[in-house]
Amino acid sequence: xxxxxxxxxxxxxxxxxxxxxxxxxxxxxxxxxxxxxxxxxxxxxxxxxxxxxxxxxxxxxxxxxxxxxxxxxxxxxxxxxxxxxxxxxxxxxxxxxxxxxxxxxxxxxxxxxxxxxxxxxxxxxxxxxxxxxxxxxxxxxxxxxxxxxxxxxxxxxxxxxxxxxxxxxxxxxxxxxxxxxxxxxxxxxxxxxxxxxxxxxxxxxxxxxx
Amino acid sequence: xxxxxxxxxxxxxxxxxxxxxxxxxxxxxxxxxxxxxxxxxxxxxxxxxxxxxxxxxxxxxxxxxxxxxxxxxxxxxxxxxxxxxxxxxxxxxxxxxxxxxxxxxxxxxxxxxxxxxxxxxxxxxxxxxxxxxxxxxxxxxxxxxxxxxxxxxxxxxxxxxxxxxxxxxxxxxxxxxxxxxxxxxxxxxxxxxxxxxxxxxxxxxxxxxxxxxxxxxxx
Numbered sequence: 001x002x003x004x005x006x007x008x009x010x011x012x013x014x015x016x017x018x019x020x021x022x023x024x025x026x027x028x029x030x031x032x033x034x035x036x037x038x039x040x041x042x043x044x045x046x047x048x049x050x051x052x053x054x055x056x057x058x059x060x061x062x063x064x065x066x067x068x069x070x071x072x073x074x075x076x077x078x079x080x081x082x083x084x085x086x087x088x089x090x091x092x093x094x095x096x097x098x099x100x101x102x103x104x105x106x107x108x109x110x111x112x113x114x115x116x117x118x119x120x121x122x123x124x125x126x127x128x129x130x131x132x133x134x135x136x137x138x139x140x141x142x143x144x145x146x147x148x149x150x151x152x153x154x155x156x157x158x159x160x161x162x163x164x165x166x167x168x169x170x171x172x173x174x175x176x177x178x179x180x181x182x183x184x185x186x187x188x189x190x191x192x193x194x195x196x197x198x199x200x201x202x203x204x205x206x207x208x209x210x
Numbered sequence: 211x212x213x214x215x216x217x218x219x220x221x222x223x224x225x226x227x228x229x230x231x232x233x234x235x236x237x238x239x240x241x242x243x244x245x246x247x248x249x250x251x252x253x254x255x256x257x258x259x260x261x262x263x264x265x266x267x268x269x270x271x272x273x274x275x276x277x278x279x280x281x282x283x284x285x286x287x288x289x290x291x292x293x294x295x296x297x298x299x300x301x302x303x304x305x306x307x308x309x310x311x312x313x314x315x316x317x318x319x320x321x322x323x324x325x326x327x328x329x330x331x332x333x334x335x336x337x338x339x340x341x342x343x344x345x346x347x348x349x350x351x352x353x354x355x356x357x358x359x360x361x362x363x364x365x366x367x368x369x370x371x372x373x374x375x376x377x378x379x380x381x382x383x384x385x386x387x388x389x390x391x392x393x394x395x396x397x398x399x400x401x402x403x404x405x406x407x408x409x410x411x412x413x414x415x416x417x418x419x420x421x422x423x424x425x426x427x428x429x
Binding site (some may be wrong): 013029035036037039044045047052053054055056057058059060061062081111113159168169170171172173174175176177178181183185186196 | 225229232233235238240242243245255256257258259260261262263264265269273300334373390392393394395396397398399400403406409410416418419420421422423
């Protein structure tokens with residue numbers, strides 16, 4: 001390279017051969033590497049892997065005009081969402097006034113979070129136990145995943161299982177709806193629906209919140 | 211005292227494996243990433259424990275925290291057809307360039323009257339364009355028309371793809387059209403109810419509600 005070799009010129013002439021210059025085979029890769037890492041950093045920072053998650057929900061088909069709507073059964077629970085993240089609930093059929101010796105509907109308040117979770121697990125006791133057993137069986141490899149799923153759905157859609165209805169007044173926010181559906185999913189409640197609030201419930205709700 | 215001689219080693223090391231890896235990663239990221247058109251509104255979805263993935267082929271209705279409603283559908287060819295349907299219905303003509311521009315856009319949240327103006331706004335300035343949301347009152351329910359057009363075109367596309375998959379004999383999974391609602395946690399329930407009513411009026415009862423994934427406490 002930078003070495004001087006005074007003898008080389010003479011020897012060149014002597015044997016008359018022309019030797020090809022020896023090139024260094026190594027190429028300086030630094031700029032290429034710089035660029036590669038720059039691109040790498042860019043793509044790593046800008047890409048988001050996770051696709052958004054979703055919650056599947058089926059809304060009830062509105063009843064035909066001539067169909068009489070069955071009143072809520074004893075194992076039916078109605079949850080009403082309202083402003084300031086408050087939730088109220090009552091059991092069974094809605095009664096504005098005492099009827100057939102049964103007292104009028106009273107709204108109970110429950111807080112989001114652990115209280116609601118406890119309440120739901122308590123009401124959904126039967127299904128929750130069944131699912132727990134199934135989970136145990138799955139962990140001990142007695143049943144495989146697909147069988148577990150099938151049985152879990154069966155347990156959730158059991159005829160005897162309680163039914164839950166979600167209603168919301170016009171002051172509730174969307175987050176409340178998602179929160180309560182999520183809580184239902186956590187508590188393995190398979191039978192629930194979102195419907196419109198009725199005037200009687202609105203009146204009770206107004207009393208309760210004021 | 212004898213001096214301890216450190217073994218001489220060349221300061222330059224062989225970078226080839228590292229470079230190989232770097233390029234591999236770059237190629238991977240380039241191939242897997244797809245660029246998203248910027249959304250007209252920022253929406254913070256509430257979190258849930260559901261871990262179902264967002265369907266690829268879907269009509270997406272976005273509801274902002276102030277209750278504005280936006281419409282979006284995937285696939286540029288489907289979008290063009292949807293706009294064609296809407297242009298017929300509302301008797302507004304669009305040029306070929308406008309169709310092309312529309313096919314690459316994200317959610318739209320303007321009434322049909324302002325749509326032309328919105329399309330012709332430069333992409334960078336679109337953020338400042340005041341989106342009023344798609345009107346959906348009972349007299350002028352444009353959202354209903356958008357959904358209907360999206361439903362018909364999305365389903366047609368789905369059937370086409372399905373037939374293609376059948377003909378080629380490959381077992382390609384073709385996703386049917388789904389309906390997704392992406393609403394801000396602070397959005398009023400009334401607006402969400404109104405959107406859902408628009409869907410149920412069209413006899414669509416199954417939705418995907420977009421949420422943020424959050425690990426369940428008891429797992």
